[in-house]
Amino acid sequence: MDGRRRRRSGAVLSATTLTRQEERAAAKRRRARRGALIAAASTIAFFGIVIALVVTAPGWDEVKTTFLDWHDFKKALPDLLKGFWLDIKLFVIVECCVLVLALVLALIRSTRTPALFPLRLVSTVFTDVMRGLPVVLLVYTIGFGVPALSLHGLPTDPLVLGGIALALAYSGYVAEVFRSGISSVHPSQMAGALALGLTRAQAMRHVILPQAIRRVIPPLLNDFIALQKDVALVSFLGPIEAFRVAQIEASSNFIFTPIVGAGLLYLCVTIPMTRWVDHLQNKERRVRGVAEVSA
């Protein structure tokens, strides 16, 4: 105590002497400044080396004209956009089907009712098979196989068939995501709901599912993004979507800029999608915080 008083009076006596607090703050500032400098320097060095390597590569000029030509990009953009619009429509419709089908599969697999055993078996086999097959193989099999049956009433539009193939494949994945969400909700929640006199179905609907779905939003989003990209696979069946547009350009004129353009279009959708879900989750957290303050 004595020492502290002496130091403080010392600071008053001589204006140049810093207090301990000021010393610490200054040291912290120095450390932060040095950290920022190092980060900036290493970033510049890293990207500088990468860019230098690419630009000095023997084939750089050729790459620049085939992959990164502004003129080609502008020329291809209208067709790319038209193709991409098809991608988006297909994605939205398929995604809705996936969510419904996957939830049904997950619910069937989460029940214990003996009467539903056959359904449970079917949905287990279904998810295993759909997750076990390459998506492109499903697109081919359904896209070319179903019309070959020549059965009356079955769709023959390659776009519809491709969509069905994607929906089936992704339902397998998303069903597992839902199921892991459902089983992650603690059994005491089910006990609490049942003890109130709710039926199992009501407990699932009002207590378990809302919590399960909230928990699986991030993994669900991963599957959305993957699906958004895999929509390009229906191009194998003929529909002219964005990737197909770019591919035609590439194979006929040896111009790859449209492929880069298509890639940019995909990023334009997938990145905001990620940010949007982050925002939703933050908002959910904020709403709860506000409830506390207002109380």
Next chain:
Amino acid sequence: MSEARVPVLEVSGVTKAYGDRQVLRGIDLAVAEHEAIALIGASGSGKSTLLRCIDLLEEIDDGDVFLDGEVITDPSVSPPGVRKRLGMVFQAFNLFPHMSVLDNVVLAPTRAHGAAKAEAADRARELLARFGLEGREHDYPDRLSGGQQQRVAIVRALATRPRALLLDEITSALDPELVGEVLSLVSDLKDGGMTMLIATHEMGFAREVADEVCFLHAGEIVERGSADKMFGEPEHPETQRFLRRLLDAGRL
């Protein structure tokens, strides 16, 4: 006349095993209307299992449980119908974290009992206010203290006007300073005539509230009697040993 009165809850010869482990070995018990019975005993003695069996959250192996004279443990009885007439409060509250306090309380009346939303909400607000939770209706459970959460859980169980309350060690998960607010609420309920079966580690509370105290040991009720007799002059060596241990631990 009083002899002919049917107890609200009656447990007769109930046994329950998990695999090889016998958890309940022939429990007999009756809770008359407006009566509170305390179940005491060491952890693992079967108190919680007994309550869960009565609420049909566990299936019993043998024996029967009657609610107002009707057998409820028959396989033909639909569990939701039985649970609607009982209220259960858990050690870990089991509130629904994604719902506001009000929605937690209103869920069962509206969904299981078909009450109108507005009516159920009015009654919920009235109950919450009566138990000191006014102004908390729109909070989420994780914003409340443990004691408040447990009081919400009790209100939630009361909202459906149950015939009896099953309280499963409702203060065991609480910080010591929060125990009192929950227990005084239960005392109020007892004074209001609520029929209760209470598993508890709080001996002082059991002594104050219970008309009868049952001591469970290894799945059996080895001794029962008035609180004064059980805590004053226990006869069974296991009861004596149990109370001695609590005394040594400073819990009595």
